[in-house]
Amino acid sequence: MKRILIRNGTIYDGLGGQPYQADLLVQDDRIVQIAPGITEQADQVIDATGKVVTPGFVDIHRHHDAKPLNDPHFGEVELAQGITTAVAGNCGISMTPRPEKDADAQAYYSFEEAVMGPIGLDGPHTYPQYLEALGKTPLPMNVSAMIGTGTVKICVKGFSDTPYTQQELDAARALIEEAMAAGAPGVSLGIMYLPECYSSTDEFAYILEPVGRYHRVITTHIRGEGDSMVQSVREVIEIARRVGCALEISHFKSCGMKNWGKDIHTAIADIEAARAQGMDVTVDFYPYEGGSTALTTMLPPVFVAGNMTRALEKLGTPEGVEEFRRTSSELYDDWDNFCITLGWDRIIISGVVRPENEKFLGMRVTDAAEKFGFEDATALAAYLMHSEGGKTAIINMSMSQDDIDTVARLPWSNIISDAIYAKTDTPHPRMFGAFPKVLREYVAERGIYTLQEAIRRMTSQPAARMELVGRGSLQKGNYADILVFDPAKFTDHATFTNPAQKATGLDWCLVNGQIAIDHDQRTGVGAGMVLTV
Structure with a gap:
């Protein structure tokens, strides 16, 4: 049994409570003790004097689906900014299910390359096979993955603009059932994107029936984030109501200059009304004025x-x-x-x-x-x-900072990166710096959050949203995903003009009790787990 003792740090538990001074003892992959003056013997002692000790950050919206399987550098930019758990399969886009014919699969992978990066044809075909492939791969961090309804639709009927037939509806529902049974934390929708933009509310409600039965969540890129944003929010609330499931509205924003300062407040009122009726509706956002997607x-x-x-x-x-x-x-x-x-x-x-x-x-x-x-x-x-x-x-400069701040202040908003993995030297800066940017700008510079509140929105709250048990908070018995850093030094460097810059200032990062980052240097351990519910 390996023990690591973190001494003299200021504990931010991830639950939003007041920070306190204590030691923290890790044994194997778990936290076994949090108390002042721990005297237990340890194989390694980390002196956290003058530093904060927090849970590892949980990013429930990245598009790294293929990267653990085909990129040896996966984990570098994620761990550098403190991400120890990330959820893939967002915006209706997922690695699986794969169309059976190679030509159809190649067409799909080419279509999504601007989001997920290059993908070969020798990968998994089904969601259970995808989990199996991840399980055989040394992972630098914890990985969870949803199944996307856009991928499901392409698998069932290609890019067709015709309605689902009853046979196709049943086939799509069966694929979602398969993923739910295998432990997918949720199902993502990408209603803005082809070919989902051709789908109706009724069709979504039908194919998503298993999500309600399994008590999981749907996350959704709504049909329109510009002029039709309000009605698009109402549409996904109605879908979730019919399915009987929780709803996470992805990268919640109002695009288009004439909509700024208005539509976001109308949509928030609609969400508040749904929540008052007992629906579990939350949103997330990334801390930048520009979005990123495919041309x-x-x-x-x-x-x-x-x-x-x-x-x-x-x-x-x-x-x-x-x-x-x-x-x-x-x-x-x-x-x-x-x-x-x-x-x-x-x-x-x-x-x-x-x-x-x-x-x-x-x-x-x-x-x-x-x-x-x-x-x-x-x-x-x-x-x-x-x-x-x-x-x-592309990057689209589509948002107002005032609107972003409005969303940031909602008590039920989560922080995400929405990083896409196109092969490029000029990615969106959120790939490299979303989480430390929040600490630098939203906490230290502009005071939108206290440090404990920002950490809560990047740890326990998103972990709970995806039912990632034992993650996101520093408590006895939880997994030892832990960060140690000086908030004055841990910062982002990526900008729109110079985006490919890793965050710096992370002293230590533990993933399941093993040191993954030691003073900004990746150790190369593969201690990550595949997370299911």
Whole structure:
């Protein structure tokens, strides 16, 4: 049995209580004692004098689905910012279930490469197989994963814009049942994205029936975060009401300048009303004014018409570019058109796969179009989506800091990163710094939170949301996921102009009782676990 004694630290238990001075004793993967002046013998003693001792951070919204299986560097940027547990399978996007035909699977993986990064065809096909593959992999941190309804729909019926048949509804429900039985903490929806944008409230309520029966949660990227944000929030509340399950609204925000300062308050009132009626509804947010996604989210569904491959081909023709220009110049009742509500001047190219397109990285679409001689921003966007097979990643500067602060102050909001894993040197800075950014800006600089409240929203509260038992708080018997740091020194460095900068100032990070970070240096231990419920 290995023992680690952390002495003389200030304990922030993750539950929001007042900090206190105490020692903490770890034996194997568990916390066995928290008290002043522990005299037990230990194999290693960590002097935490002048430092805080907190639970490891729990990020319930990252898109690292494939990374534990195909990237030896997975864990570096996560552990550096104190993340010891992360949940994948968000926004309706998950590794599995995989379409059976290789051609269909390749089409899906290509479509999602701007979010999950490159994925080969030799991986798992089903959710239980995915868990099995994770279990055979040395993990630097704890990993949990939902199943996404977008992936389920593509597996069942491709990118079709037609309604589910009864047979397809039953097939989709069965896939969700399989994941629930295997221990998935929840199911994610990505209603804004293709092909889920074609699905109805009734269809979602039907296929999600197992979630209510298993008493799990649905997390959802709502149908629209701009002009239709309020009705989109009402839609997912209705879905959760019908399913009889808990609801987490992902990266809750109001996009589009004319909506700032208004719609967020209307949506909050709707959520408060649902909570007053006994519904379990919560939200999460990331601490940045810009979001990150795939450039293909700018394609109107009427342009795609249920066939993404054909849509990308059309963008390589003058006629297709003109159709894209026309359809992206219209407003739609059931789809937020960021081409209009944000404008191409607020869209930054953040990830490309072809070397000849690297010259566009870090540039606003309008500036890049002008500099490199394209007719307009639409023509450049069409070129990128066609030449890259839809794999281009973008950052959209879509939010108001006042709105973000409003969400941050809600007692039921969780902090996330929403990191996407496109292969790029210019990712969204939230990949590298979301959690220490909260400590630096929202606690120390602007006083939005006390330190204990910020830590609660990054530890026990998100862990409870996903039913990750024994995680997120420093209590006897819990797993020893522990951070030790000086709050004045632990900070982020990633910015929109220089994003690929790891956080620094983390003295120690323990994952299941083993030291994963020692003074900003990764030790290389693979002590992470696959977490199910």
